[in-house]
Amino acid sequence: MQKVRIKFHIERKNYSWQIIYKYFEKLVNVMTKPQDIDVMKPTGQEFPKEKYDELEAFINNLETTKGALIEILHKAQEIFRYLPRDVQLFIARKLGIPGAEVFGVVSFYSYFTTKPGGKHTVSVCMGTACFVRGADKVIEKFKEVLGIESNETTEDGLFTIKDVRCIGACGLAPVVMVDGKVYGRVKVEDVDGIINTYRKQEEQNADKVLR
Amino acid sequence: MEQDNQCENKKTLNIQINDQKLTVPEGITVLEASHEAGVKIPTLCHLDLHDLQMYNKTASCRVCMVELLDPKNNRNKLVPSCVTKVQDGMAVRTDTIRAITARRMAVELMLSNHPNECFTCPKNLECELQSLAEELNVRQIRWEGERMVYPKDMSSDAIVKDANKCIYCRRCETGCNEVQTCGILSGIGRGFNAFVGPFANIPMVESSCTYCGQCVQVCPTAALTEAFHTDKVWEAINDPDKHVIVQTAPAIRVALGELFGMEAGTIVTGKMVTALKRMGFDEVFDTNFGADLTIMEEASELIYRLKNNKTLPILTNCCPAWVKFIEHQFPELIHVPSTCKSPHIMLGTIAKTYYAEKKGLDPDNIVVVSVMPCIAKKAEAKRAELTKDEHNNVDIVITTRELGAMIKEAGIEFERLPDSEFDNPLGETTGASVIFGTAGGVIEAALRTAHEWMTGEKLEKVEFEELRGMEGVRRATVKIGDQELKIGIASGLGNAREILEDIRDGKADYHAIEIMACPGGCIAGGGQPYHHGNHEVVKKRREAIYEEDRRKKVRKSHENKEILELYKKYLGDPFGDMAHELLHTHFEERERI
Ligand code: SF4
Ligand code: SF4
Ligand code: SF4
Ligand code: FES
Ligand code: FES
Numbered sequence: 001m002q003k004v005r006i007k008f009h010i011e012r013k014n015y016s017w018q019i020i021y022k023y024f025e026k027l028v029n030v031m032t033k034p035q036d037i038d039v040m041k042p043t044g045q046e047f048p049k050e051k052y053d054e055l056e057a058f059i060n061n062l063e064t065t066k067g068a069l070i071e072i073l074h075k076a077q078e079i080f081r082y083l084p085r086d087v088q089l090f091i092a093r094k095l096g097i098p099g100a101e102v103f104g105v106v107s108f109y110s111y112f113t114t115k116p117g118g119k120h121t122v123s124v125c126m127g128t129a130c131f132v133r134g135a136d137k138v139i140e141k142f143k144e145v146l147g148i149e150s151n152e153t154t155e156d157g158l159f160t161i162k163d164v165r166c167i168g169a170c171g172l173a174p175v176v177m178v179d180g181k182v183y184g185r186v187k188v189e190d191v192d193g194i195i196n197t198y199r200k201q202e203e204q205n206a207d208k209v210l211r
Numbered sequence: 212m213e214q215d216n217q218c219e220n221k222k223t224l225n226i227q228i229n230d231q232k233l234t235v236p237e238g239i240t241v242l243e244a245s246h247e248a249g250v251k252i253p254t255l256c257h258l259d260l261h262d263l264q265m266y267n268k269t270a271s272c273r274v275c276m277v278e279l280l281d282p283k284n285n286r287n288k289l290v291p292s293c294v295t296k297v298q299d300g301m302a303v304r305t306d307t308i309r310a311i312t313a314r315r316m317a318v319e320l321m322l323s324n325h326p327n328e329c330f331t332c333p334k335n336l337e338c339e340l341q342s343l344a345e346e347l348n349v350r351q352i353r354w355e356g357e358r359m360v361y362p363k364d365m366s367s368d369a370i371v372k373d374a375n376k377c378i379y380c381r382r383c384e385t386g387c388n389e390v391q392t393c394g395i396l397s398g399i400g401r402g403f404n405a406f407v408g409p410f411a412n413i414p415m416v417e418s419s420c421t422y423c424g425q426c427v428q429v430c431p432t433a434a435l436t437e438a439f440h441t442d443k444v445w446e447a448i449n450d451p452d453k454h455v456i457v458q459t460a461p462a463i464r465v466a467l468g469e470l471f472g473m474e475a476g477t478i479v480t481g482k483m484v485t486a487l488k489r490m491g492f493d494e495v496f497d498t499n500f501g502a503d504l505t506i507m508e509e510a511s512e513l514i515y516r517l518k519n520n521k522t523l524p525i526l527t528n529c530c531p532a533w534v535k536f537i538e539h540q541f542p543e544l545i546h547v548p549s550t551c552k553s554p555h556i557m558l559g560t561i562a563k564t565y566y567a568e569k570k571g572l573d574p575d576n577i578v579v580v581s582v583m584p585c586i587a588k589k590a591e592a593k594r595a596e597l598t599k600d601e602h603n604n605v606d607i608v609i610t611t612r613e614l615g616a617m618i619k620e621a622g623i624e625f626e627r628l629p630d631s632e633f634d635n636p637l638g639e640t641t642g643a644s645v646i647f648g649t650a651g652g653v654i655e656a657a658l659r660t661a662h663e664w665m666t667g668e669k670l671e672k673v674e675f676e677e678l679r680g681m682e683g684v685r686r687a688t689v690k691i692g693d694q695e696l697k698i699g700i701a702s703g704l705g706n707a708r709e710i711l712e713d714i715r716d717g718k719a720d721y722h723a724i725e726i727m728a729c730p731g732g733c734i735a736g737g738g739q740p741y742h743h744g745n746h747e748v749v750k751k752r753r754e755a756i757y758e759e760d761r762r763k764k765v766r767k768s769h770e771n772k773e774i775l776e777l778y779k780k781y782l783g784d785p786f787g788d789m790a791h792e793l794l795h796t797h798f799e800e801r802e803r804i
Binding site: 038039040085088089092097098099100101102103104107108 | 397398412
C-alpha cells in the first residue's frame with residue numbers, strides 16, 4: 001500500500017461555519033493518520049482451549065448478546081491480548097452474525113488491535129486538549145524515533161504506538177502513557193528520554209539473565 | 212383497537228416546503244414530502260427500493276441537506292432530508308444559498324478524496340457521484356486530503372472491488388446483508404479512509420460471496436463492478452483459428468435496449484442477433500435452447516423423484532449465485548437441489564460435443580461466449596467440475612452491460628439495426644425457455660412439460676398465473692391430474708434463506724422450489740443495465756419477458772424440434788446415462804466466512 005500526501009487548504013469565505021466545523025473534525029482525523037487497513041492474515045498462532053472456553057463462558061453468561069458485541073470484543077482482547085482472525089470468527093459464529101460485521105467493529109475502534117502488540121504500549125493522547133497543545137508533534141516524534149506508524153510494533157517487539165482519545169488527564173496535556181505510567185506536558189525533546197528509559201530497563205533485564 | 216390505531220396512523224400534518232403549503236401524512240420524511248411537492252432534492256446514499264424492502268438509511272453523504280426554518284430563535288438548521296421526519300408546522304427551504312452550498316460542499320468533499328479518473332472509469336456516464344457533481348454545479352474542488360491508495364481487488368473472476376472509489380454510502384452492505392443475508396460486506400475502518408469489504412479485508416474470492424452482484428447493481432460509483440472480459444472476446448473473434456459461438460440469456464433481449472436509450476421493456480431480440488453477427492461471431496445461439504434442455508432434464512428429474520420417493524422438494528439450480536449460497540450457508544442441504552447444469556453451461560457442453568461432431572469441428576478450436584445478465588456466471592464458468600477433457604463448457608462470460616459496451620465500441624448503431632434470427636440448431640427455442648428470465652419462470656416452464664408428461668394430456672392453458680408475481684416468496688398449489696404439487700418460489704437470497712430454514716427444520720412440505728438469487732430473477736441481475744434505484748424498470752422487463760413468451764408459436768420445451776432431435780440422435784433418454792454425463796453436475800460443501 002502506498003500513501004499519497006497532498007496538501008489541503010480551506011477557503012473560509014462563503015461557507016457556513018457549521019459545515020466547516022463538521023469537516024474540520026474530519027480533517028483532524030486525517031492529520032492523526034488513521035490506521036492503514038491491510039488484509040489480515042492468519043497469524044498461525046494457536047491458542048490454548050482454556051482461553052476459548054473462558055471467552056465462551058463469558059458470552060454464555062451474558063443476559064443477551066444483542067448489542068453486546070463491543071463488550072465481548074473487549075473481553076476477548078483482555079483474554080487473548082489482541083484479536084486475531086480466528087478469535088473474531090469464533091465470536092461471529094458464536095453470535096450467529098457475519099464475520100464481516102465483527103471485523104467492521106474491530107477496525108472501527110482504535111482500541112482494538114489485530115496484531116500482537118509490543119511489550120510496551122506507548123499511547124499518545126489525541127484528545128482535543130492534548131491535540132491543541134501539540135500532541136501531533138509528539139506522536140510524530142515517537143513515530144520517527146521508533147520508525148513505525150501508529151498501531152504498529154517495532155521489529156524487536158518492544159514498542160507499539162497507539163493514538164488514543166482523551167484519557168481524562170487534560171490538565172497535564174499533552175499526555176503520553178507508557179503501559180500504566182502517565183507522562184504529562186510532554187515535549188518533543190522528551191521523547192528520546194522516555195524511550196531510552198524502557199530500552200535501558202530491557203538491557204538491564206537481559207544482563208541479569210546473562211549473569 | 213386496531214381501527215383506532217389505524218386512524219392515528221393516518222394523521223396528517225401541515226408543512227411548508229419553499230413557498231408551497233402541503234398536507235402530508237405523518238411519518239414520512241422531508242425528502243418524500245418534497246417529492247410530493249415536485250421539489251427535487253438530490254440524494255446519494257439514500258436508496259428506497261420499495262419492492263425489495265431495501266432501504267438504505269445511513270444518512271452518510273449529506274448530499275440531501277435542506278434548511279429547516281426556525282424564525283422564532285432566528286436559528287435555521289441544516290438537516291439531511293432523507294432521514295428527517297416531517298413535523299406539524301415545519302417549514303423547510305431547499306433553495307437557500309446555505310442549503311445549496313451545503314449540498315455542493317458535501318459532493319466537493321467526497322471528490323477531494325476521490326481518484327479523479329472518470330475518463331477511464333468503468334462507471335463513466337453511469338456514475339451517480341459524477342452526475343451529482345454536474346447537477347450541483349461543482350466547478351472546483353477546494354480540498355485535497357491525505358488518502359490511502361488501496362490495491363484493487365481483482366481476486367475473483369466475477370467482481371472487482373476498488374476501495375479507492377468507495378464513498379462509503381454502504382448501500383452494498385444493506386443489499387448484501389439485509390436483502391441477500393450473505394453478510395459479506397461491512398464498513399471497514401473509520402473516517403476518510405473507510406471503505407467496504409469482507410471479513411478481515413480478505414480478497415473477495417476467499418469470502419463466501421455468491422457473486423450475485425446485487426451490491427454492484429446498487430453501488431453508485433465504480434467501487435464495485437463486474438470483472439471485465441470484453442478484450443478476451445475481441446481476441447477470440449479475431450483469431451482465425453477459432454470458431455467463436457455466442458449465446459444470449461433470456462433476460463438480455465428485454466434489457467439491452469436500455470443501454471441505447473430505448474424504453475425499458477423494449478424487446479430487441481432481432482437487433483441483438485444482428486449486432487452479434489456484425490461483431491463477427493461465427494454462430495449466434497440462444498441460451499434459451501439450453502433452458503429448454505434444462506427443462507427436459509429437470510422435469511424428468513422431478514417426475515423421477517416423485518415416483519421413486521426420493522428427496523423432495525427438488526430445487527431448481529439455474530442460478531449459480533444461489534448454488535454458491537447453499538454451498539456456503541446450508542452445506543447440510545446440498546443434496547436437495549437438482550443436479551442439472553445451468554442452461555448456458557448445458558449449451559456450452561452441447562456446442563463442444565454434439566454440435567462440434569455434427570459440424571466436424573475440433574472442440575479445441577471452439578470458444579463459447581455467454582452474454583449473461585449475471586456476474587455469478589463469470590465465476591461459475593471457471594468452476595473446475597464444469598471443465599471436461601480440459602475444455603471449459605463455457606469459455607468467456609460477459610454481462611449485458613459489457614455487450615452494450617462492445618456494440619458501441621464496434622461502432623454499430625444499434626437502434627437502426629434490422630432484425631435477424633438466431634442460428635440453428637442451437638438457436639431453436641420455445642416460450643417456456645424465455646420465461647426463465649423472470650422469477651417463477653423456470654418452475655412454470657418445468658410444469659408445462661411435467662404436466663403433459665404426467666397426465667399424458669395436452670395442456671391447453673400454458674400460463675400458470677398462480678406462479679406469477681413480484682413478491683419475494685410465493686407459495687402455490689398446482690393440480691396435475693389427481694396430484695397436487697406444492698410449489699415454492701423465492702427470489703432474493705434472504706427469501707431463499709427463509710425457505711431453506713423451513714426445509715432444514717422439516718417444516719416445509721413442498722414438492723418443487725425455484726430459487727433465484729436476484730430479487731425478481733435474472734431480469735434484475737447484477738450484470739443488467741443499472742436500474743439506478745428505479746425498480747419500475749425491472750417490472751417493465753418482466754412484462755416484456757411474458758410478451759416474448761406469448762409471441763412464440765411453440766411454448767413448451769418438449770416440443771422444441773431441435774431438442775427432440777438432439778435426444779434422438781445423440782443423448783438418448785432425458786435423465787439417461789449420456790444426459791447424466793453431459794448435463795448434470797455436483798456441488799461442494801464450503802466454509803462460511
Ligand atoms: S462499495 Fe459502493 S455501494 Fe458500497 S459503500 Fe462503497 S460506494 Fe457505497
Ligand atoms: S455479490 Fe452478492 S453476496 Fe457478494 S458481496 Fe455482493 S451482494 Fe454480497
Ligand atoms: S438470478 Fe439470474 S442474474 Fe441473478 S445471480 Fe441468479 S442467475 Fe445470475
Ligand atoms: S485530551 Fe488528552 S487527556 Fe484529555
Ligand atoms: S441522501 Fe441523505 S444523507 Fe445521503
